[in-house]
């Protein structure tokens with residue numbers, strides 16, 4: 001099967017961005033590990049990062065034509081703002097898992113609300129880069145063996 005990992009704004013800065021909150025792994029480190037994890041289970045994983053809302057919306061739309069089976073998404077700040085990203089995920093109807101490095105419930109109150117969570121198959125937050133691996137593990141478990 002094919003899985004797509006989407007990373008929202010400022011996640012290109014991982015490694016140097018507020019490391020006490022987001023950890024020291026770079027996005028390339030995280031993507032490489034996820035890709036290995038998917039391959040070990042016989043599946044393919046594609047990653048995409050953008051700082052632009054429209055680019056993420058377009059990537060979600062494209063996922064349907066590509067036959068993507070699962071999406072893992074860390075929408076970053078768009079979690080708390082983007083009706084457009086929510087609508088795109090609802091439109092393609094591809095199951096997805098919402099991922100956050102930090103525990104968004106233990107931070108500023110505005111981070112507690114997500115426009116995506118109620119549509120998600122599940123949400124993983126608070127485990128740093130490991131949040132992504134846990135989400136991938138959950139998605140892989142729901143896929144038939146390749």
Ligand code: DQA
Nearest residue numbers: 074075076077100101102111
């Ligand atoms: C984040 C949490 C968001 O509130 C924040 O805007 C981010 C990253 C996380 O992974 O912890 O950019 O999604």
